[in-house]
Amino acid sequence: MEEKFIYHTIKTFSDYLQAEKIFSESTTVLYTTILERFFKYCCEHQFELFLPDNWHWNDIRVRDLEAFLISNKDVKSKNHDTCVTYLSGIRSFYKYLQEKGIVEMNPYQHFVLSRHHHEMILIEDPEGAIREHFNKIKTDEFLGARNRLLLELVFGHGLTAKQIASMSNIQINQNYNILIDFQDNQNIEYPASREFCELLNNYLKFLEALMDKNEFLNFWIDDRGNPMKPMTISRQVNKTLKIIGLGEMNFRLIREWSSQKFAEAGADIRSIQNMRKVKGIRRLKSLYKNDFLDLQRRFNGNHCRNK
Structure with missing residues (x-):
């Protein structure tokens, strides 16, 4: 499809939105920009997306939008709401094309972006450099010991x-293994370092002193003495990272680091999926770039898009 025709259709769509006053003027301008970026990407990556030589609106599918959101630097670094805005603009455009009889169906009508199953992010920072920042946390008081232990469990x-949040207790076994008791009566054993065990013992001493004053104290409590919920823990980790000079990282990113090391140690893809809570194999990108590109090439060669 010629770019001139694409931009002409987008301009017609923009004029339609303004005339019908479906959206505000700023939203119309935003959607126009989104559409121009998206279809420019489709034109420039026609071969990688397996689009026909003379592709048309009907040839664009959900997988093309997913590829665009992953590869576009302006979008990839943004939050979930930004990606939803991109989806809304493209969905509205295809709704317009369907109403005008230009396309038979709107492929984005019922498509919903996932909040959790992100591509794995290759973290270049070495472990030593990250832990240097962790050591800035003072663990000689309760809050510092808690924040450091939270980072260690995630990282x-x-x-x-x-x-x-569902932990009820952590015990140190022989050979520096830790046994974590969860509230659903599940027990899981993890290997741990001597440093981690020292941090854990330090935290348990502070917690034991507080339990003498409060019989029903939870294992994790916030600054006000209230039980910490998952969202509270995530926010506290992000806050701690910012304080110690790692503001560019967050809870999700330091969990990705663990997945990365797990993969480098030779873990199979299903184990990594389970660790990352990912059900679909198509969303799990290998951290070995060359391996992934070769896998993607062979997969696409055997599974071309359905017409």
């Missing part, structure tokens, strides 16, 4: 905020 063991 070193890859636990989710929900898993951390």
Whole structure:
């Protein structure tokens, strides 16, 4: 499809929105910009997207939008709401095309972006450089010991905020293994370092002193003495990272680091999926770039898009 025709159709769509006053003027301008970026991407990556030589509106599918959101630097670094805005603009455009009889169906009508199943992000920072920042946390008082332990559970063991919040106790076994008791009566053993065990013992001493004053104290409590919920834990980790000079990282990113090391150690793809809570294999990108590109090439060669 010629770019001139694409931009002409987008301009017609923009004029239609303004005439019908469906959206505000600023939203119309925003949607126009989104559409121009998206279809420019489709034109420039026609071969990678397996689009026909003379592709048309009907040839664009959900997978093309997903590829665009992943590869577009302006979008990839933004939050979930930004991606939803992109989807809304493209969905509205295809609704317009369907109403005008230009396309038979709107492929984005019922499509919903996932909040959790992100591509794995290759984190280049070495472990030593990250831990230097962790050491800035003072662990000689309760809040510092708690914040450092939370970071270690996410960074070193890859636990989710929900898993951390559901802990009822942590015991240190022989050979520096830890046994975590969860509220659903599930027990899981994890390997741990000597440093982690020292941090854990330090936190348990502070917690034991507080339990003498409060019989019903939870394992994790916030600054006000209230039980910490998953969202509270996630926010506290992000706040701590910002304070110690790692503001560019967040809870999700340091969990990705654990997945990355897990993969580098030779873990199979299903184990990594389970760790990242990902059900669909298509969303799990190998951290070995060359391996992934070769896998993608062979997969696309055997599974061309359905017409």
